[in-house]
Amino acid sequence: MLTDRQQAVLDFIQTEQRERGITPTTREIQQHFGFASQTSVMQYLATLERKGFLDRHARKARALVTPLQKVRITDIPIYGQIPAGMATLTDQAIEGHVSLDARSANVSKNGRTFALRVRGDSMIDAHILDGDLVILEDRKEVRNGDVVAALIDGETTLKRYVMERGRPYLKAENPMYPDLIPARELRIQGVMVSLIRKQTPPTRRKR
Amino acid sequence: MLTDRQQAVLDFIQTEQRERGITPTTREIQQHFGFASQTSVMQYLATLERKGFLDRHARKARALVTPLQKVRITDIPIYGQIPAGMATLTDQAIEGHVSLDARSANVSKNGRTFALRVRGDSMIDAHILDGDLVILEDRKEVRNGDVVAALIDGETTLKRYVMERGRPYLKAENPMYPDLIPARELRIQGVMVSLIRKQTPPTRRKR
DNA sequence: AGCTATTATGTTCAATTGAACATTAACGCT
DNA sequence: AGCGTTAATGTTCAATTGAACATAATAGCT
Numbered sequence: 014m015l016t017d018r019q020q021a022v023l024d025f026i027q028t029e030q031r032e033r034g035i036t037p038t039t040r041e042i043q044q045h046f047g048f049a050s051q052t053s054v055m056q057y058l059a060t061l062e063r064k065g066f067l068d069r070h071a072r073k074a075r076a077l078v079t080p081l082q083k084v085r086i087t088d089i090p091i092y093g094q095i096p097a098g099m100a101t102l103t104d105q106a107i108e109g110h111v112s113l114d115a116r117s118a119n120v121s122k123n124g125r126t127f128a129l130r131v132r133g134d135s136m137i138d139a140h141i142l143d144g145d146l147v148i149l150e151d152r153k154e155v156r157n158g159d160v161v162a163a164l165i166d167g168e169t170t171l172k173r174y175v176m177e178r179g180r181p182y183l184k185a186e187n188p189m190y191p192d193l194i195p196a197r198e199l200r201i202q203g204v205m206v207s208l209i210r211k212q213t214p215p216t217r218r219k220r
Numbered sequence: 221m222l223t224d225r226q227q228a229v230l231d232f233i234q235t236e237q238r239e240r241g242i243t244p245t246t247r248e249i250q251q252h253f254g255f256a257s258q259t260s261v262m263q264y265l266a267t268l269e270r271k272g273f274l275d276r277h278a279r280k281a282r283a284l285v286t287p288l289q290k291v292r293i294t295d296i297p298i299y300g301q302i303p304a305g306m307a308t309l310t311d312q313a314i315e316g317h318v319s320l321d322a323r324s325a326n327v328s329k330n331g332r333t334f335a336l337r338v339r340g341d342s343m344i345d346a347h348i349l350d351g352d353l354v355i356l357e358d359r360k361e362v363r364n365g366d367v368v369a370a371l372i373d374g375e376t377t378l379k380r381y382v383m384e385r386g387r388p389y390l391k392a393e394n395p396m397y398p399d400l401i402p403a404r405e406l407r408i409q410g411v412m413v414s415l416i417r418k419q420t421p422p423t424r425r426k427r
Numbered sequence: 428a429g430c431t432a433t434t435a436t437g438t439t440c441a442a443t444t445g446a447a448c449a450t451t452a453a454c455g456c457t
Numbered sequence: 458a459g460c461g462t463t464a465a466t467g468t469t470c471a472a473t474t475g476a477a478c479a480t481a482a483t484a485g486c487t
Contacts, residue, residue: 074281078241113320
């Protein structure tokens, strides 16, 4: 698709963007490759753009946009706990952010996504541990068997959504915890789409 | 830390970087806020830089660097399977990449990091499932109890590293699987630092 | 031999863009 | 009343930077 030389130019642009945070100018590219003329660079840029490896904002300085920047990185807010009775998630309870590419996170384009720090081991049989980061999507349709964050009796819990005989309930994946049968309405805040676990170093006994 | 107005300027810069891929010029910022002079913008930029919210490359066009870009995103190669007998990981077996910020991934600066797609359920009692993505770091010191990818008898497996009576062995976290006691040398390829699980939608029975 | 794509040179121009200087005003603090 | 910070105006200058034009060599393909 690209010649060696064209690839080298693209690589240089991307490297500069990473290392310095700004996009190189035609002259900087020229210098790096030792060209005697900017026109060489202009030709490479035109080719790269024609082949779809580059976007240019015409007549603007340092305005090369490479697919590197286009890997859709999503910033997902982490809520330590979702405040009770809060249908709309406010920025208040945000504990931090995770950034990862949308594909790995299973994140769809439109839906609002958020993360929840898991507290307790009520989902241990679903292999969701205390301290895990669960990434959820605020979507309408909940399927039988989805792991969901739900607001029940003014508290947010992570449980498995099970539909039985036409009536939904929330199942804990730990025999030590009771299943929750909603008294009135069941407000689903999000459906789990992925999970991130930071490995805590093993408990050191001696050393 | 920042006044409302200063925050607004920073937000605008970051939004532009996201949406358009390029950093706004002082004039573009000026226009957006309706300033009659660029000097206002210059003052904001100076303040933001002084307070550490912005890096500037003096006298360069569109050269504002915000912490947005500075979230250290690591591209981690995913190996579907580590080829047997391959001490150095080649690009050949790469299945794809995950991009995520180094903090979430528990990734240290220097170490080489790679990801492995888990096959089988030999680590199920450690809550590592078939299909999970395990992120490993190629580091020297392995601690007792670490989950490691190891090359044993020409095959790569994910196991827990256990040191007992001065001799290490590899423990499967599933009673169905045998522990592995290395015949000769035990080559550790990486230590697990985190885990990413894409939630597969629940098996639909009817529909 | 003719055609096209790629790679390259040398020069010039004009738009883009950051920066500086002199001034003014509102606000909170002491 | 005096001081520092923040916020803003108006103007000018010079460096930065993308772009165009004419020209040419090389390689692969038909």
